[in-house]
Amino acid sequence: MILEPIRPRILSVQRIPDAHPALLRSYGADPERHQSLGLITCDQDDSTFVALDEATKHAPVDVVYARSFYAGAAHASGPLSGEVLGVLAAAGPEEIDEGLRAAVACLEHDACFYTADAQGETAVFPHVVTSLGHYLSKEAGLEVGDAMAYLVAPPMEATIAFDRALKEANVRAVKIFGPPTETNFAAAWLTGELAECEAAAAAFARAVVEVARSPLYR
Amino acid sequence: MSATRELIARLREQLGESAPLSPAGPALPLTPPPRRVFPSPRTRSSLQGQAAAHTTALVGIGRVGTRYATDVVLQFQAELAVAHHAVASLLPEEWIEQNGLLNLQTRVSDHQEFLLRPDLGRRLSDASRQALQTRARKDIDIQPILADGLSAEACIGSGMEVLGALIGECESRGWTVGTPMCARFGRVWLQDEIGELLGAKVCIIILGERPGLGTGDGLSAYVVHNPAIGKTDSDRNMISNIHARGTSPNSAASRLADLAGAMLEQGTSGVGLDLSRVAPGNTATELRAPQVRESLVEVGR
Known part of the structure; x- marks a missing residue:
């Protein structure tokens, strides 16, 4: 079988409803506009980038951080690391939830690698x-x-x-x-x-x- | 189905792959974030609903989570807008003459001052004092006055009807009634100065009442015996909510006449007036029929 979907594995989804301003700044968020963060790790970096972009279409969220880890999921630093960390920032936790839902739905139904x-x-x-x-x-x-x-x-x-x-x-x-x-x-x-x-x-x-x-x- | 999955499905066919593309969908041991922090359905008990049917007050409106339902918030804002609009309305000067009333001015010069300086709305301008001396009938039993008060809209709406009904009612009881007059930027205590100047036994002022939620068209009437500057609210009797959904003009006129009659008979007003001796129409306490709150917003289904 060729061109079979390789399902992305979402490894961890977390929220920080009221993040510390120092953390917000260091991850590229703006404490003036952003209060909450949503984090997602996954074993497919490019699928996740697409999913994070999808989130911005469904909720007033900003993708403030999205970077791949060196050498990919096969060489992850821990069981929850995968090969990418994506961070959404928004004015409040409701927006973050909405954005995370959209990102997860995109990873489940759309963006993935194929064999x-x-x-x-x-x-x-x-x-x-x-x-x-x-x-x-x-x-x-x-x-x-x-x-x-x-x-x-x-x-x-x-x-x-x-x-x-x-x-x-x-x-x-x-x-x-x-x-x-x-x-x-x-x-x-x-x-x-x-x-x-x-x-x-x-x-x-x-x-x-x-x-x-x-x-x-x- | 996503654009990418569609094109992959087509490409598989072209490359000779016969099995269909395996379906997408949740295959992850993942707990999604909570759908909502609060439960969404509006909660409202049947008792609340029944209680709300008996009043136009904001009771029994239910809740959504810890908040008001959207239609309640919108209705509140719409009703507040009605009240704001009524407070902001002005009584055109020509309206007074067009209705054949003696035109009086208080010491207020503009609307803003009227709202901020109640004391100035309680006294006549020098010109109006003069006009009153020369043009108004003196030494009467009843002096009726119309004024804009806090809702010129209400005064324009049903002021003439209430005034006419009141004059008719008083004349039918054989009392002498003073010249019909209307004061612009007037407040309740204006009746003391006017009544004193004219030597009226009882003075009745009908004026737009402070608008409430959704009610900008209400009139109130205040009755005082032996009017004189220095009288206080404890010297007055009043009825309120003279509007389409409250007391009708005719019913208000007969109740005001009952009050005036009792004042003439007892020689006092306010807390000194024995209301148990006022004609029964005024003291009847039958329950009011349930009222329906007028909906100012449309709720989508």
Whole structure:
């Protein structure tokens, strides 16, 4: 079986209803506007970034912190670490709850890696964000509501597949994160019309599968 | 289904994968955050509902968690707006003459001053004192006065009706009634100066009452015997809530005449007046029919 969803495992979800101003500041929040924090750790960093962005579309929350841990979930510092910590900040705990619900729902039903080979050893993230929230739009320098193909794969597969995606679809490269990322992958953000983003993601996933099938011949 | 899952499902087909994409959904041993801190349904006991049916006061309104329900808050704000609007309303000067009333002014010069200086609203301007001396009938039994008080809206709305009913009622009882007059920016104690100047035995002032929630159209009437500057509230009798949902103009007129009659007979007013000897219409204490609170907001279902 190929292109099977690899379910993200949410490792911990926590709230701090009334966070200390020093903590708020050190995680990038603004004590003037933010009082509460919501934290989430997960074993898939890119799925979580998409889920945090989804949260900004459902609740008045800001993503103040979202970083991957080095070498990924297989080398986590503890059972609750996974490969990413995401932090939402908001004016109050109700907003945080609303945001966390949206993020968890996104991880459960939408954002995930897929297997790119029959053994399930190669992982690919050919995700299409149909409408960007405040977080990813700011990170990418795009407008809220734009479509974006969020593409991730291991270095060799990704490099071939980025090229394929850019050539097969009418999309523009927003950012290409060459290997190694913190988790030793490579990633790219492409934008364009929604249908073109979907075409780019499909071309990307197909290319990753093909490289995985025939690693020594091209 | 998400856009990404759809495109992966299509791609699997193209790549020869026959099994359908495994379903998404919660497969995580995760306790989601609580849905709400407080229970959402509005709680209101049947007893509260029954009690609320007997009054327009804000009782038995139920609660949602520890808070008011939204429609209660909106209704409160709407009713408060009605009261604010009534306080802010002004009595046009031409209205007094158009209604054939003697036009009187107090010592107040503008509306803001009227609200802030009750003492000035209790005294006539020099010009009005003069007008009263020359143009008003003197040495009468009853002197009726209309005034804007704290709700010009109420005065415009039903002031003439109450005044007319009162004059008719007094004349039918054989009393001499003074010149109908109306004072702008007037307060209750203005009746002392006017009554004293004219030598009235009983002075009755009808004026817009302090608006309450949802009630900006209410009139009150104050009755004093042997009016003179220096009389206090303990020298007065009054009836309130003369409006569509309260005491009707005709009923108010007959009750005021009953009070005036008792004052003429007993030679006093206020706490000195023996109300047990006032005609029964005035002291009847039958229970009022249940009132329905007028809804100013629409509640969606």
